[in-house]
Amino acid sequence: MSTSAKETILAAARKTVQAHGYGGLSYRDLAAEVGIKAASIYHHFASKADLGAAVARRYWEDTAAELDAILAETGDPLRCLQLYPNTFRRSLEDGNRLCLCSFMSAEYANLPEAVQREAQGFADVNVAWLAKVLVLAGAAEPMGSEARARAIFAAVSGAQLYARSRSDVSQFDDLIESYRASGLLPT
Amino acid sequence: MSTSAKETILAAARKTVQAHGYGGLSYRDLAAEVGIKAASIYHHFASKADLGAAVARRYWEDTAAELDAILAETGDPLRCLQLYPNTFRRSLEDGNRLCLCSFMSAEYANLPEAVQREAQGFADVNVAWLAKVLVLAGAAEPMGSEARARAIFAAVSGAQLYARSRSDVSQFDDLIESYRASGLLPT
């Protein structure tokens, strides 16, 4: 099917970028994984920069939907904040992968401008959602909620990065627990 | 001079890795920067993996010395904790560069084993120093000081990563301030 191929490419590329970065994303390897030839990818994406931007954009779109779903399902903002780190935890469980946005933040200087922009979208989505939920939970004043949200996002990203460097998900859990103990994350 | 060439290579390689990662480190570009030819680097380092490991090792050795110097000079553990984020801040000021260890943690899956090991050394040095200083400052019980130290290290790393993705050092400052306000960092 036609649309499925494009989606398969996007999904496979996302996984690769989370494991090896934008620089580690190769048309040949990606094509082999999807089951087509490298040149065929150009039918769906005009360039590697286009593909990278599409992957990053899809990534934050999916994340935005997922975060909203959590809030809608539980209806409990405090519970949402407790569940928040789980998204990052799952990447580690899935082959010790990193958040795509974190990887691209590291690679920032090597990225085409369009990819940089879309990668930032992920952080924006997370911060906006956290800020909203923090206010709903009464854990932050509306005025300072954005700053607090950014702090949580950055700290959780850092925890994921550290845990990845040890290939040890339990390190992530311990760090999140420390964040709670110190008051950064609500309990 | 003979030893100076090797040191020049190490220093230039460090800067490059902090900006473009291990994957972005090229013998040709590095050689051009140092003023010799690519093949000449092999006189000093047997392979790229060797060079990468040497760079990472030198990085944490320098950091260990620098951290100890801070403690020795100020003599005030609480002041040390306030100054701690400055090391990370300076990398951002210097061409929006990242901590070498953070970059290598992201690239973890692509690194030769020896490089992985040395990259972890930086985190170990930071955590050990922070744990020690936290206890000295009376900001943590000896038993829980390691966990707290790891949390601080991971959070500060995450702040640096976030600020880099915006090419904006003031974002780093704001995040550190938020860490202090929430109680993660002592005030």
Next chain:
DNA sequence: TCGAGTCTGCCTAACGACAGATAGGGAAGC
């Protein structure tokens, strides 16, 4: 003291592998 040999540091030239990208063709479906 001098010549021979060795070590050091760098060079040119080239290898094979792989990168992103392009041209152009063939087959299926509307």
Next chain:
DNA sequence: GCTTCCCTATCTGTCGTTAGGCAGACTCGA
């Protein structure tokens, strides 16, 4: 007949790495 989707074949560039040579500085025996 035109679009969609994928193909083969190939281009250009860069990568890490190696072979082999050349010039200067060192060591050491005659």
